Amino acid sequence: MMQAERLTRRFGGLLAVDQVSLTLRRGTLHAVIGPNGAGKSTLINLLSGEIPLSAGQVFLNDGDISAWPAWRRGQAGVGRTFQRTNVMPDMTVVENTRLATQARAGVGLMRSAQNQPMIKTALAALRRVGLADSAGVTASTLSHGQARLLEIAMVLAGAPIVLLLDEPLAGLGAEETTPVANLLRDLAHDHAVLLVEHDMDVVFAVADIITVMVDGRVLATGTPDEIRTSAAVRDAYLGHGV
């Protein structure tokens, strides 16, 4: 379980994230939506430790991790994907994934990298996202959709407690969206998931809880039905089509 309390981040005079609190629970898919510039990606960066907090606290399983750097949070079970594909391009798909396992395992650096249990874990993660057939391929040769899946597999291989997914559907074709949406649903069974996504159809289909952010602040939090019928949300963000 991950808890954020009054997270705040200033960039100069801009309040990118302003007193945002939320709780991520295992088994729950918590989506964050909002217009561009609402602070969604900054929120993920604050939770993952990519950028330091201006104010507020982050708890992982009740332990205060606010001051931890990104790598330490990653090692402790905070897994994240990136809005723009972010992998080790010159390494194979399985090696990308195995490196995630290695980071989490923290075993002796002097042991051979051809570690069968680790490779097994990596392959299991690749199977779960449906990328096992491409295990031996160099990551830079993957299609965009496959690279998005590799992002998720890398995080899964690290056996995370919390998944922070930054627009996993960005740039995917219509036929690629459904399987990934199903995967997101599946991942929420055994993880606490935070999903930032622009595809509203998918968000309302898969999310258990939705938080709407506008100008760095939380406008509303509720079930998809509550959000859909909220007048405030409609005025501020959703427009007339939903």
Add this chain to the structure above:
Amino acid sequence: MIVASRPGQFMLGGAGLAIASMPLWASAWHMQLASTAMVAALFALSLQVLVGATGLVSLAQAGFFGLGAYTVHLLGSPPVWITLPAAVLAAGVGALLIGPLALRTKGFFFLMTTLAFGQMLFFAFHDTPLGGGTDGLFIVRPPLGFPVPRAARPAVFLLVNLGVLAIVYTGLCWLMGTMLGHALQGIRSNENRMAALGHNVQRLKLIAFVLAGALAGLAGHMSALTDAFVSPELLGWHRSAEALLMILLGGIGALHGPILGAFALTAVQEGGTLLTGRPRLVEGVVFLAAVLFLRQGLAGWRLRARKGVPTSIGDRR
């Protein structure tokens, strides 16, 4: 980082055997030249731990080389089983002190910071009581533990240098296959992503920096042992740049690239001196040609272009 394939390893082994047989057929001058090339190869190989494996381009490397060399002199040339570990230790400790500071910066700023630290080391030995002179000084060779007649020196040092180079290269081949080696290559490929996955990137980079520094110290020690001469020039930044050129010439993407590059550069320098009297000009033309036509260095001669593998220093993202 590409560790040479099976045929490649056999070719390297064959070249090693050819060098080992030099006492049977080569002149003393040629054996000394081969020793010079092997010390250079050892030095460039130490830098490859940073450049090719981790993606860190450092100009402080010659400082650690010089620390290793001057350790021999400062200890007063006790037997080699004392000077060798001491030189490695001195350079390693130097890297351990400088590394955490230099590694706070990245990219171009790392290059400049290491340049500054390298020059600090240079001036610690340049025209100071510690260095013993601006022009360098002849030192007593540390005894090898067995008597070496003057006539046998070129052959003995050739074989000693070959042995050390072979051990270091083999060790680095092994290291590249370990989890540490893979993590370093992950950092070269995508540092931020490695951190997000939970790798302690700063610590891993420091390990690489200290290992590279210690190996440079070893190379410096072999230089002092071979030449019985140390000078502040050993620590100068242009020595670091020269090692970078060796890596560039030999192949930044291959572990054995610096070895090929060191031999090639030594040959170019000697050939240029013998044939034209203008070695720097020849060197320049060769590098221009290498950058234009040999993007993956000599080691990449038979490699197909691989996407994403850095093939020249200019390709570093």
